[in-house]
Amino acid sequence: MDSWQLRIAVLVSIGRNPVSGAARPNRNDLLALELARKAGGEVTILHAGDPNEPALADYLAYSAAPLETIPLPGGQDIVPALAARLQGFHLILTGSRTEGGEASGMLPYALAKRLGLPIVAQALDLAVAEGQAEITQFLPKGQRRRVTVGLPAIIAVHPMAPLAPRYSHLRRVSGQSVALPAPALTESASTAWRTEPARKPVVLKAGEKKSGHARMAAAITSESKGGTLVTDGTPAEKAQAILAYLRSHRLIEF
Amino acid sequence: MSGIRRINPRRPFRITREGIRRIVLGEEGDAGDITLSPVARAASKPLRLVGEATATLLVVAHSDRGALDAPAREAIAAAAILADPATAVLVLVLGDLAEELGPFGADRILVVPECGNGAFLPDLEVSVLSDVIDRFQPRHVLMPDSPTGTGDLGRRVAAALDAEIATHVVELKPDSVACYRQGGTLLARRGLPRFILLDPGAIDAALPFRGAGERLDYAAHAVAPGLYRDLGLKPVAGAALPLEEADFIVAAGNGVRDVPTLEAVADLFGAAIGASRVAVEDGRFPRDKQVGATGKTVQASVYMAIGISGAVQHLQGIRACRHVIAINSDASAPIARRADLTIVADAQAVMQALVSETARRNWPGDALDEARADG
Known part of the structure; x- marks a missing residue:
């Protein structure tokens, strides 16, 4: 060995x-x-x-x-x-x-x-x-x-x-x-690429025909889904609400 | 009378899918019970694929705790945008799946639960992907170029099949892909290759349509144990992690005075500790814990904001967090609009309750032992 x-x-x-x-x-x-x-x-x-x-x-x-x-x-x-x-x-x-x-x-x-x-x-x-x-x-x-x-x-x-x-x-x-001695040459297969000067890449977006109303609605309503609001209950119940949320999304294991 | 034509601003209107239409001369109508809530509009998104599909685009992604992350959703959206009306988007999910993928643009879904939970199974994954490619003959295979997950798998399979591949794709068009060369000074472009590995942020995942989201049955063939052996994940203490890398962050703001209790809560979840600008400038936390525009940008799965009102600058730093839980005494604070769950209460009381409630918990080790004793 x-x-x-x-x-x-x-x-x-x-x-x-x-x-x-x-x-x-x-x-x-x-x-x-x-x-x-x-x-x-x-x-x-x-x-x-x-x-x-x-x-x-x-x-x-x-x-x-x-x-x-x-x-x-x-x-x-x-x-x-x-x-x-x-x-x-x-x-x-x-x-x-x-x-x-x-x-x-x-x-x-x-x-x-x-x-x-x-x-x-x-x-x-x-x-x-x-x-x-x-x-x-x-x-x-x-x-x-x-x-x-x-x-x-x-x-x-x-x-x-x-x-x-x-x-x-x-x-x-x-x-x-x-x-080392020079090997036999093999042309690289990646000839499909063409280069151009770098610029900011364009993000691919789904084309969407929207009316003016829909655009306005999209602009004035916030994207936030507005989650659940827990206002009532003792601190212990509220703590349980947090733990239940974490458990339901499998974020904690207890 | 002046020559100005007067228009009644409250003249009769109709509500169509495009919105309110008022210019209806000589015709009357009313809104009926149509509502324009955002939820109703989301549900009314049309199906992209109506007829029979003759071709397939394949998307491969790993799931994390039954859900797909943002790069995976972008890859599905990319396939749905590229697909023509007779092409179905097939999604191969490695790991278990607990969410609907139709709204993200998936038409058909294959789930392989054996490959999840951070296990290193390259032989099984290569065999599954090769089998799916063989069976469905997709024109292109799109995956997020995540360094460990599908980025590794895609390169393996492309090398094995000797197929054309484009990695680190920053720009995707219906007829070409582009990626950076020479340290970002050049952009290289080519026609769509068989395998496309997408960098995050190349695609806008918002779609005006939805996919059918139909789940197909799939049973992976077992593979013989190969040369690789997975010894499992190394446990990492959350508190020792830099904030940018942490998966669970407990963050404190002006509403938290009791730092030891906060540390106990963070300890409970194995979480890293973050802080808002106010709490840092108060001297309660070091500068490297600050989250937000002037601090760190974090990407945690769970961000628990305790006593943080949620200034715009702070919300900027937590944009990429998946689940935000807020504990705040003010229900109208801006964090409540961002949070998935908002607890309106005194932060101190809830923190203490969290510690005492979980003191009575069943430890996962106990549950395992019981299961072993039963089985």
Whole structure:
């Protein structure tokens, strides 16, 4: 069991400063990198894109792991190339979403399909034991869910993971970066998209032919439904009225 | 006589569905017993789908405690707006359902109660959705892009079917979808793909029509246990949560002087504590507890406003709350118009009553033990 070494691949992308537009490491991917470091094991950072991108070196500064780049020009499907390199890893970690590119959050799912691996998204924390990964998942309303999944698996890290990646200039200058041989190109399927300058999106509304009277009525009557009013009774009865309301809507369990 | 024609403002009128019509020359009529209350108008919304449906749009949503949240309703409304007169809106509800979906625009409803209550069952959900898509062949599948629920499921199924998908859709039109690229500096547009994951706020959920809301029987096939195992939810203390994330908030206003009792009430429901501006400026609560325009905007399922009159600025902060319960000594305070339940009483007495009434309650653990002993 001692010879067994956990191998983790962290997929990183090039982020984009929202104000200046300058290239930078993607914060979501930095969290994935930090989570991989915390989980222990042998980490490899993997990027598909331009190997000469200066922002890539910043990933070295956040981790002692080597960086491998699959040279791919823009507009190519990165899934086949990544899937070919990702054979043999026990864990594949990614951020939840890129900052440039399509930013659809589909990459981990597409990889999971291609490699036939399970995927758990929204991970906040990770522990590996006995061929299983135990993941704490983010749920809204302050809830957290614990899930285990058999290895190998793909895990997408939630942006709110309580991790603090640390920058080290020494690691940046001494880290090793390797460009892998260029793979066969596959044209990306997502050619259906056309881009235009951003503007405020138009909210989809149901078309409605309304008379002037109806518009006036809608404008002067408030939308509020005006709930139940309880005025009579002792404080105990009123407290019971509140509890009954909460129970009837299944908001409390007693 | 002057040349001005005089019109009798009280001349006979008729009430039609469009409202009062007065300009009826040479014809008389009266209102009869038709009333124009908003309730009657809501009930008289016409059915969208009249004939036989030849096509289907599918909406998938998770329910929370038997009800659908706002993004799920928006997705149903989006499908109802996109659907042509011969297309039915089919809603697949993952989790149990205790409310009518007809008014939101749903024509047919499938309920899968096994998938509810925050359980992590990706294998079962993927199998259910694939089965429903297979059986009904919907032209498009719409879902809210909620990070954990249908956002995860939609991406899984789209990847499994190798189908076209648009995620984080901020703009939907009858022929195209659009979403942001490059950190919001570009808008990317394409024709409607098979899977459409909608960001919240992209759709106005108000509809001038209703759906049939017919519930179909559906039995999910059991799936073999896969690689995933759900160890359950971690309990989180409500008081430790930031207000924006809290699901149950007990908020105090000027009418609350006794902070320890308020804390006891919050403790009772496992709720986070909020406060109005007056109570914060009085020094009774820290600044980060303030709810409203100058404080925090909250999205709780339950917002219990104790001794809060409900200034517009405060109501702004609780717009997204689903159930608002007000305890106030003044029945005419603005909060009473917003609240679903208003208790007109002295806040202190009701708070104490709440604590003492629930001291006699049956703990859920006890009920479980009894059920185990019985069964």
